[in-house]
Structure formats: structure tokens, C-alpha cells
Amino acid sequence: MSENELREHIEGCKQGKRLSQKWVFERFYRLMFGVCMRYTHDTDRVQDMVQEGFLKVFTNIDGYTSKGSFEGWIRRIMVNTAIDSIRKDAVHPVDATEDDQLERLIENEDVQELDFEYGYSVHDVLDAMNELSPAYRAVFNLFVFDNYSHHEIAEKLGITVGASKSNFAKAKRNVRDTLLSKNKMKVAK
């Protein structure tokens, strides 16, 4: 894909040209499927998210001003769509009652586990994330993959910053534990 080709099709989308929309849809579909897959393991739902996201992409295409990367722009729309979709699952996050304690605990664990060898596939990670509750999963995703700060996550999910931090710490620990147990299984084989 050349930059020019992409540019031409973005222009085409701005003029509502169907062929350009198709091109963009097919070019980014899988990538965006991968983005939304991080938020839920339900592939029907992922498909809905991606389609919904592309509808937003095409109806708001005029808002893309060529300043940043187009992929990044689409990705942001997808993440927002995914969040909107799962927000109702995440309305009851575990609250952060003992923020500081928990964080200290997690930090200590991390220090101990610093040298754990990381050699996991995308599917290992997705499996580990599937074990998380929707709320944990959302926070983990937003923080790790989509570069949101805890403040932003709190705003997006309608939770407190403390809850975001605490959910993240717990999610991180769970993901790591799941990955580590996989590792052990591999070793045992």
C-alpha cells in the first residue's frame, strides 16, 4: 500500500465514493478486528464493533485532517466503539479500597518476577485476557495497548482513578499469573 494510494482513497471516502470505502474497509478490517478482539472474546460482538466502528469512520471521515496517521485515527475510533460497547459490562468495577497497599504489593511481586522470560504469542495473551472480568480487561487494554492514562480511563469508563489503578494492578497480576502457569505447563511437557 503506497501512501498515495491511501491518500487517494481517503479523499475518495470524503467524497462518499463506494469503491474507496470498500478499499479502506478491506485494508484495515483485520487490523481493527485484532484491536477489538482485545476487548472481548465474543467474535460476533467483535464483528459488530468493527462494523460499527467503520460506520463511524465513514460518517466522520471529514474529521480526519491528514495530520496524524490514518491508521491511528481509525484505531482510536475502534477503541472508543469497543469501550462504548463493553462499558455496560464494566459498570461495577472492583473498587479501590486499599490502593496504596495493593500497588506496593504488586510492585514487590514485579521486582521478584522481573526476570521471568517472556515468550508468549498473541493468542496466549488473548487467552489470559479472556480470564479477566470485562472491567479488568477494559482497564488493562486501555492502559497497556491504547496508551490511556488512568485519568482518561476513569473518565471513559465512568469509574474513579483509584479504581482504574487498582483494577489495572489486579488485571496485570492475573494476566501474568495466567501466562506464568502456561509457561509451567509448557515446561512440564
Add this chain to the structure above:
Amino acid sequence: MSENLNWLDRLKNSFDGFEPNVQSNWSAFESKLDGLVKSSGDTELMRQVKSAQRFAFGATTVAAGLALWMVSPWLFELSEENENEGAGITELVLDEVSNGDSNGETAVPWQNAQDQRNRGEISFELKLDPSLAAESASDWNGVEKPVMGARTSTTFVLNLPETTVRGKGNKTSASGLKSGSAESSHVGVSESFSDEAKLAVSTENEDHVGHDESVKVVWAASNSEESEDLADFNVSVQEACAGTAVSFSLNGLDRKGSVLWNFGDGGFSQDLAPTHVYDNAGTYDITVSVRAPGDGTIRTRTVENMIVVRPKPEARMRWEFPNANPHRATVKLLDETDGASSSTWLIEQNDLLNSEVMLDIPGEYHVNLVASNAFGCQDVAVDDIKLGSRKEAIAPALFSPDGDDRYDTFMPLLVMDFAGDWSLTIWDGSEEVFETSNEFEPWNGRLPNGIMAPKGKKFVWKLETRTEQGERNLFVDEVLIDG
């Protein structure tokens, strides 16, 4: 701490470019898109028609949409304090003021608002109208903390009278609001940020329990080099054709203030809503500078690649006369425009369904060619087709090729000393019997088989001329072999 994230970084990196093995289903999606398009009223076809019309018939309006933040200082009455321009105060940018509820009885108790932007810091002050405060500001509450991120605009909501502030960075302060106070109440907030922030103040009136309303004050720090696209900033990139007027407008600018537009091709304008014609194809950046009437603050905004100007075709045409009789001629029109993707012919204001047309002789016909290129840019070529008879060609109605040296040959007098090219053909029905392009080689009545044309027979002649100026005419008539 950063080392703790190592495995998370690696985990994240493992997803780079991750594309699961799924099939995109365009047709299913397309039907959704269709539903959307229909409900929004514009089919693709309509859009195309509209865009063609836009290119064809006039000014392309660029909804510059330079949103309220560009111009809205005029929506505000600047207060006295702002006239005191201290060092370090670089600008005043207050953007949008909307009252959440137009219902007058619960007007939000505020009189005016100001902000001052120092380097890296914005401080905000709301002055409350004491009378209004007494009436409806009796209970201010609801808190949200402004979260300044590079990514999104966010909302300040102040908790009053006791402001609690959560979040990162310096503590935001608020002070002074007294319920029902007869004095002006001040709330000050200051926060460092680099992008854009919104401030929302929620009020709850005891008399209107549960009825929230808000004043939203949005301001944008305009060091836009480092900010991402502002949410309020809607730019619709448009295409225009070279040679077509493009019009520009700023949304919401309805009062005094001065504006300078830089159209990116060396052209400037100080009009609020200028039009500009781009002569050359290319991509142009548009820059607008707005000077506030009060403090003279100049703000500049550049939109890169805002307008794509497409090349205009150079319409050219010619025509042929595949068939003619003394009363009518068939004219075949040929579009010779480079890169033309479609052409429309008009003769005497009538649309032609195809490029061949029958025209009466004699007559003079005005032809328009509207040629479009692949970008939908159009050009018009105009010419006249003149169809004449023997009168116009100054040709005899008869001649007598009998060797008596009187009227022995046929040649229209028009071609004598004619400045340009011409060709004369003589026809027996559909068979061409003679042709010449030399005025000294007239038709002597001899047929291709060597015998002389019989007396009393009529032949059709056609004279096509092309002047040095490129004017092409056709003359058609009959000539009688006389005895």
C-alpha cells in the same frame, strides 16, 4: 518502575501489526452503510451529481469550519482586567459559551469569565453575578477534575463551595463562593496544560432539585504545533478545480475583528468571507490569522493540505461532415480535449443526445462543448458551424462544359484567393466524381470514366473551407449541366 513494565511492553509489542485470520464481509457492511446513507438523505449518486454541479457552476464553498475557538472572543465581552496586559500574558482565548438550558428562570449565575494564559499555564476565573448568585447559586456542587491529556479534551467541573480536586499535577484551587452572597464571588482555577480544556460548572438550584444545568466555557490553548486535532475544529478538505472560485468562511464570526487569509498560493485576503481562484493544480495550505478587537491578540491557524486543486481540461473540438445534401448536413462532433472523460454538446442551447446531428442548410449554429476530466473539472469550448449554399459560396447554379470557352468549368468564387484550406467535391448521388483543392483546376464536367456529364443532369457539390483562424465551414448546393 519502568523495568516493571518490561514484560508488559513485550506483551504489547507482540500485538504490533496483529491481524487475525478473519474475512472482511464488505457486502454485509455495505448494506448497513446504505441504510445510513439513505437515512441521511444523500445517495452516492446524488453526491456525485452535487459535486459535479459544484465544479461546473461556480464557487466551491469550503466549509472552512474554523470552529468557534478561532473567533469566539467576540462572543464574549472582555472585562477590564484584560486590558491590563502584563508580561507573559500571551493571549486570551475563550471559546464557546453555551447555556445548557435556554429556560430563563434557571439562568446560570455568571456574569463574565476571563482567562489568562501564561506560558504553560492557564488560570481561569469566573465572576458570579451577585443577584443571580443569591437567587440560584445557592447550592453549587458536583465535581469533576480536569484531566489534561494530549489525547482528549476533558471537562472541568468545580465543586462549590468546597472544591475538591482529584487528579494529577498541581492542586487546583477554588475559593470564595458563598451561597447567597451579596458580593461577587470568584472561583479561580489554574492548571498547567498544553492542549485544550473545557470547564463546566454545574449548578443545582434547591428549587429545581435534580435539574442540572451548566455553563460550558471551552478554551483552547492555541500552541497548536503540539496539540492534536482539536475536537471543535472541523475542517472539511475539499477539492476545487483550477480556475474556479473557491469561497471561504469562518463560522461564527459576526462582529468586529480583523482577519487575514493566506490562500497558500501567494494570494491573501482581508475579507471575512473571501473567494479565491487557484490558477494551478496542487495542494494548498490555508492559514487564517484573526486579530481580536480588544487586546489585539493575533492568533494564527494553518490547515495543511486543506484544498486540493485539480487541473482543468482545455476543451477543444472539431467536426466532420460525413453526409450532406443541399438541404441538410450531418455534422459529426469530435471532442479533442486531452484527458477528457466525458463531454456534453450543446447546439443553440439544445442538449445533444449523441455527437452526430443533422443541421439545415443554410444556417449558422453555435456549438458548446463541455468537457470534463477524471476529477470532474470542466472546461467549455465554443465555436460556430456555418452551413452555406451557393449564394454564400458565390457559385453558379449551372455551367456548360461544351468547349465554347464560356462557362465551361465550375468553381465557387469564394475559393479565389482564399486564405486557408479548402476542398471541393462533386457528387453523383453517393458517388464522388470529382475532387479539387486547387483553384486553377476547376471541374470541367468530365466524369471518372472519361465521358462528359450529360446535359440536364444535376450534381451536388460540397465545399469545405478552413480559414487560417481555424474557422471551418461547409457549403453545399447543386449545379446543373446546361447546354
